[in-house]
Amino acid sequence: MSEHGAARTPGAKRAAPGEYVFELAKVNHILGxxxxxxxxxxxxxxxxxxxxLMRMPAGTGAEPHSHPNEQWIYILEGTFRATIGDRPVEAGPGSLVYIPAGTIHSGGATEAGDVLxxxxKDASHSLHGIKA
Structure with a gap:
């Protein structure tokens, strides 16, 4: 892919040369x-x-999947319960979750409320992963 080409993730906003500020409320919303x-x-x-900047509605989440790029998830609101590899984790506001490249993981919002x-992710692959 050439520099400043099309977005890897369908529907994502691709930063253009000289474009430095993005109002996330106005950027196209896509499914994660x-x-x-x-x-x-x-x-x-x-x-x-x-x-x-993603939201998972209360009681919903992601089925097991992986991606060839590593991922960081910073929890802003709510409680995120996940399984990374074979290890269960729980993260609340202010927590940073690391998911190594190629690791099968799943997770979601508790019934108590949405997770924001x-x-x-590094751009070696898109935002989207591959369902396990």
Whole structure:
């Protein structure tokens, strides 16, 4: 892919030369994993990084999946319960979750409320993963 080309993630906003500020409320909202996740929100891609501000409704989440790029998830609101590899994790506001590349994982919002999270992935692959 050439620098400043099309977005890797269908529907994502691709940063253009000289474009430095993005109002996430106005960026196209996409599904975080159309065939395996209820996460939805804004996604912006640069040359080497992909960022998203996503929400998972209470009691919903992502089925087991993986992706060839590593992922960071910073929890802003709610409680995120996940399984990364074979390890259960729980993360609340202010927690940062790391998912190594190629690791099968699943997770979601508790019944108590939505989870709002900021996520970052390297741009070696799209935001979307592959359902396990």
């Amino acid at each position: 994993g159309p065939d395996y996740s209820t996460a939805n929100g804004a996604c912006v891609e640069g040359d080497r990084m992909i960022v998203g 999270f900021f996520t970052v």
